[in-house]
Amino acid sequence: VRLPSLGPDAKIPDRTRVDAYPVEERYGLVHVFLGDLSEAERPPIFSAPEYDDPDWQFIALNLEWKIDYKRSVENTMDPAHNEFTHPTHGFMGAKADYTCDEIVLEDTEWGTGFMNAMKSPPLPQREMREGSGREGDGITYAGSGNHGPNVTWTHIHISDQAWFHGVAFHTPVHEKLDRMYGIFGRNFMQDSKYDKTFEDRSLYVAEQDRNVLEPMEPIRSPRRNAHEFLLPADKAIKRYREYCQDWEDNGWRLDINKIRADKDEIAYAIPSPVRRRTKGWVMPAVPLLKGNKPAVKAVG
């Protein structure tokens, strides 16, 4: 709108513009649609109706980990890690009858998910034991799923009446850094005086994950499942990878190798929806891996 060195009355050339992205504020977060799909084609923001339900109390937690975001998404969708990574949730394999129940996946248009039963030790805080109505060991019904490549949901039902529901919105800062914006709700102990208790517990559990995830090799999940050893308990992760493959087939996956090679030479922009209608952009659109589906026709 103003270009000082041209003087106050100069006409500003059309080409003088940067990409602007669709924005929506929800759950206390500013969400940005990074891409060029028209409004009708865009995946929706994950829906968490509990957030506005007066019976639910939510806290917000943001974390930054030195990992690739997909490792964290896969971690959330992995029911078998709890027993070992989280002594708070499992028994570290001490019970001889430990196994992981068969996973029954339920797919949506933008992701998959499941619920299953896990044997859990008593809750550590007295007030949580009282608040949830579960005193000792018990069966926790828990599950998780994904929505798009970067959003996960987790449901933990520690008793019939005491439920946690959390959503994690991951922002891949770059290849080795993940910023997670989390909202964690509960339908018991709703008084905000308990917020700190829940925050402490969530951070404590998250730290257990971080300790396992940050040293993982390789940093990014292998591109082929044959380079790992996947089991039935990894079913949701496998399915998540299929969704990612599908989005890659759409031609939506960034060409990281090309970006890395051009680093310091070329600044790329994530294409915004306006690029579908106008030409003459200064910054080139970020390189994408070639999809193998017929291109989606631009609308409008």
Added chain:
Amino acid sequence: MYINFWYPIATSDEVNNKKPFRAQVLGAYFVAFRDDAGGAHVLSDVCIHRGGALGKGWVRDNTVVCPYHGWRFGGDGQCTHIPSLVDEQDKPPARAKVDSYPVQEKYGIVFAFLGDLPESERPPLLEVEEYEQDGWRANNLTVFEVNAFYERSMENGLDPSHNEFVHPAQGGPVVPDLRKHPPVVEDNPWGSRFLVTFANPLENKPELMTAKHLVSDVTAGSGHVGPNGMITWIKLSADSMFSQYFFEAPVNESLTRIFFVSMRTFMLEPEMDDRLTKLNLLIAQEDIDILEELDPVRTPDSNNEEVLVPSDGGVIHYRKYLAGWRARGWRIDLKTLRAERGDRAYAIPSPARRTSRNWVLKSVPLLSS
């Protein structure tokens, strides 16, 4: 960096049967732990399930347990237990295994043979001949890290002409002697060595010496066994000698962990140990200050990209050995490794790969022979 040699992984104190020890060597991660009988084991650190670091887990019942999903691996690398298998009778499949490497524990160091050669073809571990011999005292094992490529560090040890400049407090005028008598290098099957004579470097350090040890000419030399084992000899007189052994672990392309074993025939009082260690580390720091600034970080591939002179004889021989090992197909392809870093975890191939197939992690890329 080369496969098929012995590399120091940890000090003996760092390895136990409770908490595994995780080390990076040759750019790959390894886990070391002990079984209940005290035997040390070194395995590839990457859990083949979904990439967890075994070295961040724990040791139970002679196995190392992955902290992510509790998979257990025995000293032979075979997975013995997968907790999440639905049927309790299910045995872990044969493909559920990680590489396990031959181990030798000596001089307070756990060494692993990082390569796939069968036992009869393996190069030897550099032997500390004086260890536990009459008249010799071993100083406490010292471990230190240098932000430099290990071959730069090795070549520094094989270079008699840097002493005068890098170690002014220790070195007399050496270069004139070297001009007259360049090192004569002797070749052995797995390395080379040389001796030179020059003015006593400790002549101005009388507090370290008794009068009978002071001689004006000293004999010194150095040698290497394999790409990463180095020895230096300093003979101040017939009864005052140092033999210093450097077992170098190339952590990655730009970091080296050095396990230092120093033997001596004089100043045998135990209270001299710490004083000598301090002195050795001061001298090492003078080297480190130079090595960390060398450009490029790694030695050039061709000697034409440097100007080498007769006193570099030891370095030139070392490089010939490296070229020979490269010709055998043992040199790691760093460029491919770098390009795929973060996307793919590789394993250094263990001897078992020669006899069994079906490994989850691919073998590290090697330059073709």
